[in-house]
Amino acid sequence: MGKVRVRIAPSPSGRLHIGTARAALFNWLFARNQGGDFLLRIEDTDESRSSKEMIDVIFDSLKWLGLDWDEEPIFQSKRLDVYNRYVEKLLESGNAYRCWCKPEDLKRKQEEAKSKKITSRYDRHCLNLTEDEKKKLLESDEPYAVRIFIPGGKTVFNDLIVGETSRDNSEIDDFVIARSDGRAVYNLAVVVDDHEMRITHVIRGNDHITNTYKQIQIYKALSLEPPRFAHIPLILGKDRSKLSKREGATGVTDYEKMGYMKEAVVNFIALLGWSPGDDREVMTTDEMIVSFSLERINPANAILDIDKLNWMNGEYIRACDNNKLIDLIRPFLIEAGLTTHLWINSRWEWMLKFVAILKERCKLLTDFAEQGRYFFVDKFDYEEKGLNKYFSPESAGYLKRWLDALNSLEHFDVGNLETSLRDLCGELGIKPAALIHPTRLALTGTTKGPPLFDLMELLGRQECMRRLERAVDFIEKGYKNA
Numbered sequence: 001m002g003k004v005r006v007r008i009a010p011s012p013s014g015r016l017h018i019g020t021a022r023a024a025l026f027n028w029l030f031a032r033n034q035g036g037d038f039l040l041r042i043e044d045t046d047e048s049r050s051s052k053e054m055i056d057v058i059f060d061s062l063k064w065l066g067l068d069w070d071e072e073p074i075f076q077s078k079r080l081d082v083y084n085r086y087v088e089k090l091l092e093s094g095n096a097y098r099c100w101c102k103p104e105d106l107k108r109k110q111e112e113a114k115s116k117k118i119t120s121r122y123d124r125h126c127l128n129l130t131e132d133e134k135k136k137l138l139e140s141d142e143p144y145a146v147r148i149f150i151p152g153g154k155t156v157f158n159d160l161i162v163g164e165t166s167r168d169n170s171e172i173d174d175f176v177i178a179r180s181d182g183r184a185v186y187n188l189a190v191v192v193d194d195h196e197m198r199i200t201h202v203i204r205g206n207d208h209i210t211n212t213y214k215q216i217q218i219y220k221a222l223s224l225e226p227p228r229f230a231h232i233p234l235i236l237g238k239d240r241s242k243l244s245k246r247e248g249a250t251g252v253t254d255y256e257k258m259g260y261m262k263e264a265v266v267n268f269i270a271l272l273g274w275s276p277g278d279d280r281e282v283m284t285t286d287e288m289i290v291s292f293s294l295e296r297i298n299p300a301n302a303i304l305d306i307d308k309l310n311w312m313n314g315e316y317i318r319a320c321d322n323n324k325l326i327d328l329i330r331p332f333l334i335e336a337g338l339t340t341h342l343w344i345n346s347r348w349e350w351m352l353k354f355v356a357i358l359k360e361r362c363k364l365l366t367d368f369a370e371q372g373r374y375f376f377v378d379k380f381d382y383e384e385k386g387l388n389k390y391f392s393p394e395s396a397g398y399l400k401r402w403l404d405a406l407n408s409l410e411h412f413d414v415g416n417l418e419t420s421l422r423d424l425c426g427e428l429g430i431k432p433a434a435l436i437h438p439t440r441l442a443l444t445g446t447t448k449g450p451p452l453f454d455l456m457e458l459l460g461r462q463e464c465m466r467r468l469e470r471a472v473d474f475i476e477k478g479y480k481n482a
């Protein structure tokens with residue numbers, strides 16, 4: 001076999017959902033691993049469901065994931081003539097025939113079969129017309145569909161993931177390859193395109209296996225060599241049920257808006273059914289390319305576990321360069337109304353420290369805006385639970401002493417803050433926690449967060465003192481927000 005050529009063939013539906021993104025990734029990894037080509041085909045023959053915006057979403061999603069394609073994309077909507085030429089060929093060779101049956105008659109026959117509990121098949125009424133009858137109908141300009149003739153026997157193929165699969169041809173039926181309005185149907189278009197694009201491997205979801213039998217019959221009828229097929233397993237929800245509309249329909253670019261890093265999404269999607277054969281989970285795309293093989297795709301259904309994606313995203317955040325991280329969280333901070341581009345750009349060193357102290361705790365890029373809100377905004381309520389636990393007239397007394405100490409601190413940095421707090425606690429005869437907890441609540445409004453002295457250094461002396469004074473005031477005035 002020559003150079004590997006694979007493709008992804010999304011129908012524009014307004015988003016590139018997780019199943020298609022995974023098929024795209026597996027095709028891309030396979031192509032890059034084999035030194036082959038990864039092509040893009042837009043299956044946009046259903047005009048009512050395709051628009052430029054929807055097609056742009058596909059391009060943007062693939063680009064976001066870093067799945068670059070070779071050659072110009074193919075649009076099926078521009079190839080209707082090509083498909084019709086193949087339909088003509090099949091009619092000429094006698095592998096297809098015209099069918100003048102009216103939809104209502106076909107429907108009636110289908111319902112009859114259903115009531116008798118037998119599988120409905122086309123009864124070849126039009127195949128069995130006499131030559132005279134066919135000629136008359138053809139001359140009458142009566143619209144007709146074109147059906148492929150499926151001979152007896154079995155359709156067998158050796159799937160690279162599923163193994164050998166077969167279906168009795170009687171179950172395939174003489175299906176329509178061109179509708180009465182002259183438009184070729186999906187399965188014919190796929191075969192024509194895969195052939196003309198010189199596709200060597202068709203890697204797609206196993207919900208397409210039924211189509212594969214039909215497509216193999218079209219290849220046979222056209223005397224063409226079919227490509228190799230690799231059908232990847234379904235993706236199920238965590239409870240092993242079919243993906244719910246919400247999870248399944250989530251578009252790849254929605255993950256970006258939810259605060260996921262593309263590297264994490266790619267890594268996570270790659271592991272939906274594939275593994276490198278050892279216990280590695282976090283991998284770069286280059287590592288994935290090197291280890292990728294179709295044999296290592298598990299034929300069992302894959303489970304979509306969002307908790308795992310969250311964990312993985314956290315791993316990527318921790319490993320991410322802090323400069324890059326600032327740019328990644330920038331849109332979320334601005335969207336939350338916490339800051340501006342100008343501010344971020346002019347306080348880069350501060351921002352580097354901000355991401356450094358928060359990244360350990362963040363799973364999503366959006367977490368920086370949520371968990372780090374108090375760095376930008378000084379108006380916040382004290383968390384109820386913490387308030388009852390850590391604020392009291394006694395703690396207000398400690399905070400006042402702490403304020404004095406902070407005021408006279410020579411350098412307001414982590415080391416000095418720590419020594420100062422320990423010294424003061426020693427003097428007061430209290431445990432450090434008795435001061436640490438009220439301080440954190442006073443400075444952040446919450447009971448959890450990054451190491452206290454780091455966040456104090458980052459907030460700065462003035463801001464820390466202002467917030468501590470406010471907390472003292474709040475306690476002394478009987479817990480009323482000023």
Ligand code: GLU
Pocket residue numbers: 008009010011020043190203204208
């Ligand atoms: N348009 C099909 C889909 O979106 C792709 C079929 C194929 O890969 O052959 O599922």
